[in-house]
Structure formats: structure tokens, C-alpha cells
Amino acid sequence: MIRLLTNVELYAPQYLGIKHVLMADSKIAAIFPPDALPELGPFIQVIDLKGDRLVPGFVDGLVHYCGGGGEGGFANRTPELLANEAAKAGVTTVVGALGTDSLTRTLSNLLGKCRELQAQGLSAYFYSGSYHIPLKTLTGSLESDLMFIPEILGVGELALSDHRASVLTLNDLVEIGKKTKTYASLAGKKGVIFCHLGDSPEQLSLLRDVIAHSDLTHQHFIPTHCNRNPDLFEDALQYGLEGGYIDFTTSTTQGLLDDGEVLSARAIKLALDAGIDPRLITLSSDANASLPRFDQHGNTVGVEAGRISSLFASVKQAHEQYAVPFDIALSCITQNPASALGLSSKGSIQEGADADLVVLSPDTLDIKTVWSKGQIIHECRTSLY
The missing domain is CATH 2.30.40.10 (Urease, subunit C, domain 1)
Structure with a gap:
């Protein structure tokens, strides 16, 4: 036609x-x-x-389309994404991930759901791995996941600086990065490591160490939740000035904002005011993830689910309330994430x-x-x- x-x-x-x-x-x-x-x-x-x-159709680089969560118990597991929820929100490209739970949610689940979403009209991809190491894989190794599964773009959502994360060393992350870069290249992909950032004080220090002490570059890492708290946000602004991608999460709750999370629409404005290259700023919804709140001892005190509709809502808010030019805000959910993920026909x-x-x-x-x-x-x- x-x-x-x-x-x-x-x-x-x-x-x-x-x-x-x-x-x-x-x-x-x-x-x-x-x-x-x-x-x-x-x-x-x-x-x-x-x-x-x-x-352009919107590109969402972090969607828990098989559901997620479970912090606080099985009653807190979040539901799967429906294709019409993404379509209604203008999202035409989704990238799925496992998070904290990689036992009752699996890469086989992700592959099946990915192809369901494709059959219903979306462009769908996903990451190998989860929060933890050793990496969970679909085929038995990260290398073969990247080589043989067209929908796998890299590794994610690999947790750093979080009380739920594995203890990841410099050598661990360098090895993951090198394997991702090499075998993604062999499959004609860019190869990215999509990194979850938590509230721990290490912040972005491990990514800086990897870039300083290896031949890996900023281009292969996308740290997300960079607006999680004021200290992490300030560190992320510096990381952006150093040439790294910074990804802001659009799904939030009033409780998280009260705890200090920087509203994603405002984060765009502040990042631009700080002089960060607009092409390095991306947004993702974290849709269908759990949005837990923790007390000072790491105990879960509340959970809500992320919403894919928050992606474009954040762009509108950045433009209407924070005077970000519409094309600049729009790029954060179109051209920028497509480029960061290596999806040349998208965005x-x-x-x-x-x-x-x-x-x-x-x-x-x-x-x-x-x-x-x-x-x-x-x-x-x-x-x-």
C-alpha cells in the first residue's frame, strides 16, 4: 500500500x-x-x-513487558504490558528487560512476549541478562544470545550502585562490555549495556572506571534512573558533560518525588541548562516495572507499577511547563534513544x-x-x- x-x-x-x-x-x-x-x-x-x-513513533528503551517486581512479596508482582497500551501512548518500539526477578520472569518469557508484541504490530526487542551476575542468558552464553537472537540488543537491566545488585567489579563489567561489543558487532548490532542505577553512594563511579581503564567508550553504556535522587542526578549531569548518555525515568509516584526524585521533565531542562549535548539525553518509561519505595534499612514500604503513557507525558510537560523546545524534548524519546540503541531505521x-x-x-x-x-x-x- x-x-x-x-x-x-x-x-x-x-x-x-x-x-x-x-x-x-x-x-x-x-x-x-x-x-x-x-x-x-x-x-x-x-x-x-x-x-x-x-x-516519529516513540522509542522506549526500558519496558518490563513481561511484568516485574515482587519486592515485598508475590502480591506486588506487576502485570504484563498489552500492545494496545503502547500503541495508545504512541510507542512503536519497545525494548524489554528483566529486573530484580530473573527466576519467575525469564528470558524465554521475554522472547515469547517480544514476538507477541511484534505480531500485534510493534517493533520489539529485549536485553540479555538481568540485575545480577552471572548473567542469565537464553542460549547458554551472552555471546550466542547476541549472535543468534535478532531481537537481543545487548545486556540489561544490569544493576549498579543498588542494594539489590550483585557485587560487580571493574573486571566483571569490562568483560561484559567487551563481549557485548564484539559479538554484537558480529551480528551487525551496536551492542549496549543498559545499566540500572540505585541509591547507593557509588553512583556512576564504576562506569567511569571502566571507561578510564579499558578501550570501551561511553557509547556502549546507557545508565538509567539518573533522576532517582538529587545526588545521583548531579553526578549524572557531570557524566553527561563527560560525554555519556543519561537516561531519565518517566514513571514516578508522588511518594518517590517526595523522597527526592527529580521529575523527568524538569531533569531535561536542568540537563540542557548544564550544557549537556541534547543528543545524549534519553527518556525511558520503565513501564510495568515495580516502583518500590524503601526505608533506610532497605525494607519495602510501598510499590506501584510504571506506566508507558508517562513517556510522551514527560515530553509534553517539559515543553509546556519547563519551556524546553518541542523538537529537543521530542528527540529524547525518538532520535536519541534510537541512536543510543543502534536502531538506525527508528526515531x-x-x-x-x-x-x-x-x-x-x-x-x-x-x-x-x-x-x-x-x-x-x-x-x-x-x-x-
């Missing part, structure tokens, strides 16, 4: 003004200026968006990219229609599409 979306206000995510966008099957085939409509053949479906904003609207698109109301920024690989996966209104 060939479709021409006309009169769109295009954010690619950079602002490009009014354009016409041609989709052929699952790809962006061409982008035309407003005064240069191509000759239309009889098999091209024309859809006039009448000035609606068109933005931007350009010729040859996947036709992952979100139509927004120009006034309210409400999500109206979502396309994934050229197919509508969500509509909130009656249309002629």
Missing part, C-alpha cells in the same frame, strides 16, 4: 515545517515540500492531515526509515493516530484512513 500524508506539520524530530510524506509499505519513501505534490497514480491513497503535527522521519509515525493535535499535542511500519495501530477518532 502506498499512502501520501499531505499538509503535515513535520517534526522529524527537527522542525521541518509543512510537508507531504509518502509511505510505501513499511517505509518512508519520500518527503515533499508543500508546493511540490507528486503526480498521483490510481493506487496511491491520499490522506490530508490538515496541519496536524507528524512526529526519525526520513527517506528509508521505518514508517513509525504519530499524528498529534497541533494545539493540545494529544495523540490522534499511530502508525507502526506503515500500519495504523491506534486511532482515537473516526477518520477516512
